[in-house]
Amino acid sequence: MIATIPSAVLVGVNGTLISVEVHVSNGLPGFTVVGLPDAAVRESRDRVRAALLSSGLTWPLRRVTVNLAPSGVRKGGSGLDLPIAIGLLVAAGELDRDAVDGLAFVGELGLDGSLRGITGMVVLAEALDRHTLVVPEACAHEARLPHGDVRATRCLRLLVECLAGRRPWPRLRSHPATAPHPGPGSSDPGDGRDLADVTGQPFARRALEVAAAGGHHLLLVGPPGSGKTMLAARLPGLLPDLDRTTGLEVSRIHSVAGLPLPGDGLIERPPFRAPHHGASPVSMIGGGTAWMRPGEISLAHGGVLFLDEMGEFSTIVLDALRQPLEEGEVRVSRARGTATFPARLLLVGAMNPCPCGEGGLPGACRCSAGAKERYARRLSAPLLDRFDLAIRVDRPLVDDLISGRPGEPTAAVAMRVAEARVQAAHRGVRSNAELPGPKLDESVPMTDGAAALLELCLRDGTLSARGLHRVRRIARTVADLDRAGDTVQASHVHEALVLRSCRGALLGVDA
């Protein structure tokens, strides 16, 4: 007797359709899995057997062969437990063949017969969109995101009864874990990080606002204790909700990476990722051997990637960021294949001005010139070039700390940011940072004063040709935030320049 059950496995970050063929014949009792299974699939034999017995079903004392087709694709993960079990039941005659007609199964089995969620359900469901999909209840919300016809149960026994028609399918509920999960580095809508907590620091606050409004990468340079991390963690709150396309992309990536998704499966708030500076290149960019895991830059897609203590990251990791930052996606190539992950993110870097941390202000720093130079060299010039904004962050002034006046709350700033983003959308881009160079003349008209100021900066060498475009984009954002209309004025250019003031002198490159 033979049964064929459709299912799917992760290959790279995509779901691949798999046929699970189960053949039960007379002969010595045995269980063989063929078709390039990995260790997790081979182990499914023991899980399936225990789950069947725990659920009061019979394990056929006959020869069982499981083939995973197409045989050439290496299959990994535990999601094939469920289709193997169902195939076995059908092939052994325990389940009516018609009962599983048109159904696809994905899920992991527990020894007690329970159904467990697996990673990557969003993309697996996408691959199985022509079937009615049966999944564990734990990841039904992920499966429903791209898939219209999803059924889910909690355990194998219930599932068999539903399939046999003895019980109705349970109604799908919203995922119990709807509450936001403030796990480290996860997306954080409404997690209590409000810009009102930041006392004083008007310069840094303004820089955050401009970065959020224009999608400009931001470098914060300041001594320890100046609140760089606190500021960066409040940046996602200023960003508008993700549009549905981006939300789906983010949800897929997070699902593949095994990160929990919110209640209805769709991530709507920009994620915030803050990897430690010990991060390896693969963890940052993506990759892996058995299955391609998206890296931090992809997990931060649509949101904020915060690199604290940027000087402590290995130079290999930092320089690997350059190409993805420019292209908005990263292609990871391995012998087994190539995967493309989206990586359109807002990069926020934080570093001390020098090894002792006090540098910048004359007289306070105790570093030798060589030490300072070596420290600044850890960031390559091309990477520094990706930062549109670079500001010095200082410890809040005493006056501000004791005044106890809360700063402007996130909600108020986010509203201005949203308005600025709407104006950017009218120009056909998501944010002003994406304004193409050739279109700058058209989209950033300037007053004579503003043009004269830029010319002055170009002539005295404080601004390079490449920096010119950046300054114009930033000035555009500043003007948008000020609701100054179409024309960019000299004051906006001044502000744009001062928002980059920490680049040249401190880090040894020109603007």
Place this chain on the structure above:
Amino acid sequence: MTGSSGIPTMADRQAVRDAPVNQQGTGPGQSESDLACGAALAGLPGMTPVRLAKILADVNPVRAWEALAQGRHPADEQRRFMRAVREIVPEVVAEAYERAGVSVHLPSASSYPAVLRSDPGAPAVLFSRGAPSVVDGRPRVAIVGTRSATTYGLQTASELARDLASAGVVVVSGLALGIDGAAHTGTLRTGRGDAAPPVAVVGTGLDVVYPKGNASLWREVEDHGVVFSEAALGTTPRARVFPARNRIIAALSDVVVVVECQLGGGALYTAEAAARRSIPVCAVPGSVRSPASAGTNGLLVDGCTPVRDVDDVLTAVALSRCGRDHPAPAVQSSTFVAAKGRDRPSQRPTPTRSARSAPAGSARSAGSARLDGWAGSARSDGSDRSGTRATSGRRQSQGRPLPPRPASVQASFDLGVLSDDARTVLTALEGSPTTMDAILRRTGFSLARAAAACDALTRAGAVDAGPGWWATR
């Protein structure tokens, strides 16, 4: 002498200074092999200035070398140098010095600076590039300070050095970044042929230029004056060489001026070394808000002489030297007389500079004047706790005016063209480096407005812009 036990008394110092030159039993002439062995000894692995001084305490270098090689030198009982001495050929070392253009001086030689010879911590072997004789016969002032100086400090150091050099005072410094570099630059920028040459004392070997950024300045000092070091060729910049270098700077000088220094900064070593030798220490006062001036302000609290301009330094030099039975300071020489009659130009009054501009003119006299009448009384308080010589009895006299300052260092901006915003920001800067947060807080301006004002001030030359801070010049 009491050099090892603490601060020497006045009499001790006098005795030291007056002591006949110690010939160390080598006789007046020095053989080539003495110099070669001296250089080779200084370059032995593990050699320190103190060990070298012990090894050469009673014998000439050739004998010391032989004794070390035989393992019977009393200063090397552990025979730590024996192996190295047996492997090294002094003549080869000497050739290397010759190739590098570095002269070797032993205390017995006439080329060895006379002022160092009598110092308790004098280097047993001294190396130089340039003209070592320039330190003799002229008054000498050390200008030292922090490497991370403010513009205020850099300009003050540069101006002081320039005016001192113009007045014929040799400026000694350490060729480090910041104040040291500014002092040497100032010395070289007098624009006068008869100015005193620059003198530098460095911690590294004379073939190891450190910091690299000062390479061209280093060459210039060598070309116009002299660079000293007690470190053998190839000695790399290590933390311990700099305090040792600072003691030589102090020992070479009649007066030490600390322009800007943090608390615990390296320049305080120089001040301490000077105090131990009863050499007057002067300090340039700074803003109480500036961490770069915390050390110098502390020195002032400890009783050091404040320096407002070059006159204060010249007064201190004159006091220091006349107490030492030296001939009258060379500041009375032709350089100074030549400037007679020229008026010191009054500075354009600006709000930030009003304190400096007010006393300009003849009311403040050159310190060199009229030393004869009261020199003795100034020497009487030898137990000043920081070793500084009081110049509180600042006399007014019909002194000689200073040479005019070049126009380039005058404030080159005109307040009249500044906008009201720029003036408000200028007031908010308050002298010390100020961050944008503080500017915004003090002025209440929007970022765009403050940025425009800062830019205008920077372009006008009224303000220095650093990475994320702004400071008045």
